[in-house]
Amino acid sequence: METINDKRARAALFRHRLAQAMADTGTTQSGLARAIGTDRSTLSQTLKDDGARLPGAHVVGACASALGVSSDWLLGLSDRPESAADLLSNALTLTHAPRALVDETIYGWHREAAGYKIRHVPAALPDMLKTQSMLEWEYSPHLGRTITQAINASRDRLDWMRASQSDYEIAMPLYELHSFAAGTGYYHGLPASVRTAQLNQFIELTEQLYPRLRVTLFDARRLYGTPITLFGPLLAVLYTGGHYMAFRDRPRIETLTEDFDRLIRQATVTARAMPGHLAELRQLIT
Numbered sequence: 317m318e319t320i321n322d323k324r325a326r327a328a329l330f331r332h333r334l335a336q337a338m339a340d341t342g343t344t345q346s347g348l349a350r351a352i353g354t355d356r357s358t359l360s361q362t363l364k365d366d367g368a369r370l371p372g373a374h375v376v377g378a379c380a381s382a383l384g385v386s387s388d389w390l391l392g393l394s395d396r397p398e399s400a401a402d403l404l405s406n407a408l409t410l411t412h413a414p415r416a417l418v419d420e421t422i423y424g425w426h427r428e429a430a431g432y433k434i435r436h437v438p439a440a441l442p443d444m445l446k447t448q449s450m451l452e453w454e455y456s457p458h459l460g461r462t463i464t465q466a467i468n469a470s471r472d473r474l475d476w477m478r479a480s481q482s483d484y485e486i487a488m489p490l491y492e493l494h495s496f497a498a499g500t501g502y503y504h505g506l507p508a509s510v511r512t513a514q515l516n517q518f519i520e521l522t523e524q525l526y527p528r529l530r531v532t533l534f535d536a537r538r539l540y541g542t543p544i545t546l547f548g549p550l551l552a553v554l555y556t557g558g559h560y561m562a563f564r565d566r567p568r569i570e571t572l573t574e575d576f577d578r579l580i581r582q583a584t585v586t587a588r589a590m591p592g593h594l595a596e597l598r599q600l601i602t
Contacts (some may be wrong), residue, residue, distance in 0.1 A: 317363050319474075322365070322506075323370075324368040325367040326370070326392050327365070327370050329391075329594065330370055330390055330392065331362070333385075334362075334363065334383075334390060335363060337379075337390070341383055341384065341431045341523060345360055347358065348379065348382055348383070351378070351382035352375060352378035352379055354380055359597050373387075376390055376391060385565075389466075409559070409561075409564075410559050410561055410562075411560045411562060412560075422560070423469070423472065423473065423476070425562075426476060426480075426482075426547070427476075428479060428547065428551070429548045431484060431548075432547060432550065433482065433483045434483070434484050434485070434546065434547055434548065434549055435544075435545070435546040435573065435576045436486045436490060437543055437545075437576065438485050438486065438543060438577070439557075440502065441496065441514075442486055442531075443470045444470050444473035445517065446517075447510070447519055448467055449496045449509075449510045449515050450514045451467050453507075453510055462489075465577060472537070477525070477528075481507035483527075484528065484530070485580065486530070486531045486574075487531075487532050487533075487534055487576065487579040487580060487583070487584065488531065488533055488534070489534060490533045490534065492533075493533065495602070496511060496597075497600040508602060511562055512598065512601050515597060516598075518594050522587070522591050523588045523591050526587060526588070530587035531587055531590050532579070532580055532583035532586055532590070533583060533584055534583050535582075535584045536577045538582070539556050539582060540577070540581050541575075541577055543555035544572060546569065546576055549570075549573075550564070551563070551569070552572045
């Protein structure tokens with residue numbers, strides 16, 4: 317916001333914003349005077365004065381509290397009229413996260429961030445890049461009939477990524493794809509045919525959509541990446557397993573973006589090398 321150095325201009329802005337807040341809340345001079353513990357004539361003088369004098373801090377604070385705005389906004393120190401409590405509430409939200417992408421919440425975040433780079437550390441393999449057989453194996457025990465919704469939702473995300481103006485950068489731990497190809501750990505019991513088809517699709521997508529889609533692998537023994545999606549400078553969403561924690565305040569988004577960018581800078585397998593690496597992993601399938 318533009319810095320206001322002139323005392324007279326700041327006082328004029330205070331009077332303007334005070335009158336605006338009163339109008340927005342339907343508060344009369346008499347009502348506000350009672351709420352802040354002063355007489356109506358004093359408040360009236362404050363609103364009519366065209367000089368450089370501002371009321372004391374206790375009066376400014378009382379007016380802000382009574383009108384549900386911030387003192388900083390009244391004084392021209394902020395362009396956000398919300399109170400500190402409202403700003404904090406809006407900066408962090410907690411949303412239920414389904415087992416798979418079967419709701420509109422995260423899709424809405426993707427649409428909101430159209431045109432911005434979207435950075436993503438998935439909890440396992442990225443849903444939007446999975447084959448139908450992979451989705452059925454993974455989610456049928458949890459979702460039952462809603463598996464069709466999960467499949468359609470994943471297709472929608474992939475179609476959106478193909479058509480949107482956003483670049484997608486995905487960082488995954490090196491061991492995840494190795495375990496997948498070998499059919500160990502979480503992927504124990506996954507048929508070889510499903511693993512082969514999935515790696516083939518990964519190879520196709522990482523070749524076909526590069527550089528708008530860039531997938532890199534980092535060494536989890538040296539670096540840790542928590543499941544997160546960063547929607548440009550607008551939003552950072554942490555996945556806890558049962559919920560999404562969404563941050564909209566710029567300092568946290570910038571910090572989490574720096575953490576993600578460190579995964580990319582220290583990647584063991586770069587986006588350019590991914591198709592070749594995937595082809596090598598395909599040899600592990602038996």
